[in-house]
Amino acid sequence: MNMKEGVGENSYAKNSSYQKSILSRAKPFIEETIVELYNRTSPQCLTIADLGCSSGPNSLFVISELLKAISVVYQKLGRRSPPEFQVFLNDLPENDFNTIFKSIPYFFKKFSSENGQEVGPSFVAGVPGSFYNRLFPTKTLNFVHSFYAVHWLSQVPQGIENNKGNVYLARTSPSNVYKAYAEQFNRDFSVFLSLRSIEMVIGGCMVITIKGRRSLNLPSKDIRYFWEVFSKTLSDMVSEGLIEEAKLDSFNLPFYTPCTEEVQTIIQSEGSFDLNRVETFDVDWDTSEDYVNREFVCDKIKSGKFVANMARAVVEPIFVSHFGDSTIEDLFCRYAKDVGEILAKERPMTTTLVICMTKNETS
Template sequence: MDLVKFFHMNGGVGEASYSSNSGLQRMGIMKTRRVIEEAVSNLCLSNIKYPKTLVMADLGCSLGPNTLLVGSMVINAVAKTSQEMGLNPPEVQINLNDLPTNDFNTIFCALQERGKKLSTEKVSDVHSPPSCYFTGVPGSYFGRLFPTESLNFVHSSYSLQWLSQLPELEEINKGNIYLASTTPESISKAYYEQFQADFFQFLRCRSEEMMVGGRMVLTLAGRTTEDPRGEESYYLWRPLAMALQEMVSEGLVDEAKFDTFNLPQFTASPTEIMKLVEIEGSFSIDHVEIFDVNWENWKTNKHDNDASQVIETDDNDVGHAVAKSIRAGIETLVANHFGEDILEDVFMRYAKFLTQRKSKKEDQTLVSVTVSLIRKG
């Protein structure tokens, strides 16, 4: 499975787009706001010579209001810190990275329309807001993307749980599409080894691209338990597996196709992440936290002239909303394996099973892990 060739979030700004269905991820980003702004502020304060330009990379930026939201946080932190120090703010260069199949055109159109407002958002009390420049950088963050020692700050949100490729599996993960209690140990081991190799490669590449003392904030879908096959990792995917199983029983999906469909994702624990950071050795750990994003607090994004504004709406069908969000993220994976013909049916069934889960008042939280790192000298 060559993910680089086809994997991307749904483009555009329509009803099925990632732009319109990224509320869950947005909630997670908002919970990391303090960590992001503190990292940027400390970066500015720690420099003996105040930087003239702060160069940032947002890796796995995707598209939509979340992309502009992170940039807004960085600009805000730079402006506030500069004002507190009585200095003119540095210029800010924000490099937006994702795979080549990402819908960069939608991002560029949004930047053209909203860039001026983004640069001054929430810094009206600052006389000299920073000048900000955006660049699109297509490519995999598991390889080199930027010149040596060119980055001051790196951010990535809900991207690094995705593997560079599906690991080679010696056994069939019968009845599952991800790690579950019935998953053979060999499959669980293969998933972890792939995540370990990918995460090491990511850290090594960033260590070469970042300046000494640079900061990096990473947020990943994760878990609190040490067992990757626990229900906490699988409960969001179990209803999708149930939808596919139902279609197999009705003769709508080939059973062999179902048995060979596995998601290229690994939800790591804080312990695993910290251990890998320490083994790789290029970064020191400044801060780690784990938090939940609850489906009940679902918020939808309504697009107006302000890309970073969230308008809260009542949505009684949380299961349907979550299904749309997940579809916006993995539709290309499902279509590549099963074909496009099943998409409407399988995600309709997925929404049904998610709604049933909600009605039973089962756990409706998604675990996230945020780690703030400093590039060692």
């Protein structure tokens, strides 16, 4: 999974306000974890990896929050000088690193003018590669952060050919499909943990924010609703002869939204990390809408477009590679309309999990 590159109308860079809104909710846990880590270990250089950084303004937002948090505490702790920071921004090789790299000089200029000179020397590097492979040398990372990336699986689960008409888990999905998705996440997240465990120093911390679900039982409304709208839009296009039925039937997203219990079980069973906390919160689909005293949006066209643009920025490459370039404009236009109809009647939410862990001495 790579985001749509560049800075154009449908790019991830221009449609990441939803992510930003989730990120502000996760921020206190990220800050608290890195400050605790710094207090406890006081390294001369804090080596930080951001896994699945993408290429929007959010790529450097987390970094700036981490630098600020440390610059506030190092003086309180009586340290004479702030630590150095080495920040590794990771994403797939197809990610638009050029756009991030060009923005770095401006970012640091703006950062110093807003925060004074209280931050130590900071060094940014880009690391291309999948986080389901090794990315860093042994025991070199103090802090690992990953935002809205680890819910993407390494591949579509095998043996789910019978999930016809759906692009993800849905009410009509057969039970083997539910099982296959859960098992794929179990394997992928275990691999992710064991690789990071090699790369991190003992006592190092990791904070992972992912899409999740509230309820342990499958099926549950929150996990499938968002992608079920896509299935509906695509089915309409199949009925109108715009997309072949077989194309839709063979399409499934490499994506999974675990609940807290699943995450806890995997972390415990993999064994390299102590789970410090899992926070859960729900956010409206349209994060730009003001819902005071309402149970639905005021402007369904505007809200539908907002949600569709946000989804498009994330999944356009994967849809294009399966359905082809020519259907995309129509698909997202229809999707915006379908989403708008739902938002005019009810107020669906998505669930987010923030998982905070410490690398233990098992190694």
